[in-house]
Amino acid sequence: MEPLQLFLVLLKDSALALGGLGSLPLLRQDLVATGVVTDAQLVEALAIGRLSTGPSGLWVVSLGYQMSGPLGAAIALVASSLPPLVILPATAVARRWLLSVPFAGLVRGAALATAGLLCATGVSLIAPAGDVPSWWQVAVGIAAAAFTYQGRLHPAVVVIGGAGLGILLAR
């Protein structure tokens, strides 16, 4: 994928997402479904994003690096950093509108749809199409969902725990 094309895809998907992981379903549709990256690369990027420092939305930088090396990482960094900054002029000129009832509804609608898309993406990462997961993989998925929902266990521990179980049980 050409650098400009990569930048535009990442920029669009970041601009239409709520939160750092909100772009996951969009990027999966744009990049995995079209064969540009694999689901395995996507999982690696998500895991590294959880293990690294900074916002978890930086998983996109890992994905960019896998696609085009340091240039891809830089493109991903810029493309994912620009859309959130729209809040600066927005708060300056339309603060009252941002706090209006219709805008609250717009954010709620987008958040609920994003949640539905994330559910579908999460399930398909646990059980990819045409692939039956092992019992322990289903158990890992359920446990990871529960730990994330409760928020008591550090995300890096969940990823490392999954990797450790994989090494023990999948070899």
Next chain:
Amino acid sequence: MRELAKIFIAVGTQSVGGGTSVLLLLRRFLVEREHRLSEREFTEAWALCQLSPGIHLVALAGLLGQRIAGRRGVLVAVAGMMIPAATITAAMTAAYGLIAGEPIARAALAGMAPATGGMTLGLAIVLVNGARRHGLRATVDIALVAVAFAVLWATTLSSVAVIVVAATFGALFLGRERPTSPEGASE
């Protein structure tokens, strides 16, 4: 300005594990330790950031940087937090790439895939809990989640279209209570 840069670089390099730890460190450095902002200013900025597209913490860094040091503060805050963290992320990706083909890495991936899938599911549940309304209205909200799930799962329709349609629907019919999703938004 140099002090501001140091704070955001420290946040970008010390916050392991994503949004919650970034948020905690920003608050600790800027509100509790350095007294650059009041608790109220920090909370108000965070509430506004939940309305931004993309990574909410980038919006927060920009807003806090602007409040402390104007336009230059935006650049210093965002670059200070993001560039070191992105460099660490790219370095970790490069390091993983060296062993990605090894059997042990493939076995680890077999466990990481359901773990990240489960974490994505968990985040979705947090997001729903933060955004849904209560009582009978919750039925409409859950139905919207189910429709979005079904569209991505069973059709080839664009996810972008799903979000745009849902946001329009939300603006017209779902705006009676403000969404509150601090945890989901922190991602």
